[in-house]
Amino acid sequence: GIPHNVINTNGMRNQLGETNQANLIKVEQATGVRSGKRVDSETIKKYIRDMEGRTGRELPKNQIEYLKTALRNKEYKKMSPVETAKHRVVFDRVKNKVIKDWEVNTGQQWPVYNENVISEKTGRIIRKRGDKYDAHHIIENTFGGEHEWWNMHPAKFPTEHQAGIHGSGSPANILFKGVKQ
Structure with missing residues (x-):
């Protein structure tokens, strides 16, 4: 499963700088939040x-x-x-x-x-x-x-x-x- 604290990250992205946004996207991809992994x-x-x-x-x-x-x-x-x-x-x-x-x-x-x-x-x-x-x-x-x-x-x-x-x-x-x- 996906860690509970990572699921709702879309709203956070708007409040972060570009470097942090890129890191957040990497975390999302690694956990399957963005990649469409097993649903x-x-x-x-x-x-x-x-x-x-x-x-x-x-x-x-x-x-x-x-x-x-x-x-x-x-x-x-x-x-x-x-x-x-x-x-x-x-x-x-x-x-x-x-x-x-x-x-x-x-x-x-x-x-x-x-x-x-x-x-x-x-x-x-x-x-x-x-x-x-x-x-x-x-x-x-x-x-x-x-x-x-x-x-x-x-x-x-x-x-x-x-x-x-x-x-x-x-x-x-x-x-x-x-x-x-």
Whole structure:
């Protein structure tokens, strides 16, 4: 386990000088706080329940089994912004195939917007009626989460996705520490 006094270090970083910040980050990495090492199964359960609750869609058992296997067998580490951007480009190329695979393997249809989504800031249409819901990486994109059907969950923009699953204090942000800095 992670030493209890190391877990909540994000707030401290703002109050430290640069040298101390670098040392704190080294401690966090050594203890697994920042690196995404073996994750606490209770937090994973909370994350899945939170995602299901926010979207109104359950993850089928076969999908949960694939996720458990991936989390047990691979160490996910936060990537740099450049690595994350490259990972996103790859996903954009395979997204439609991944969604089709998700439909085949879950027996569900990927939901679509029944009306346009308008930006409150600009008044512009940001999602059109008939567009597919966002494909949320359950093991997050910034941690190199696989572009596979079992790592996807439909999430409506922005309420279920950015403001919901990725919202402040959400289990996703606790599980994937260091995503929002």
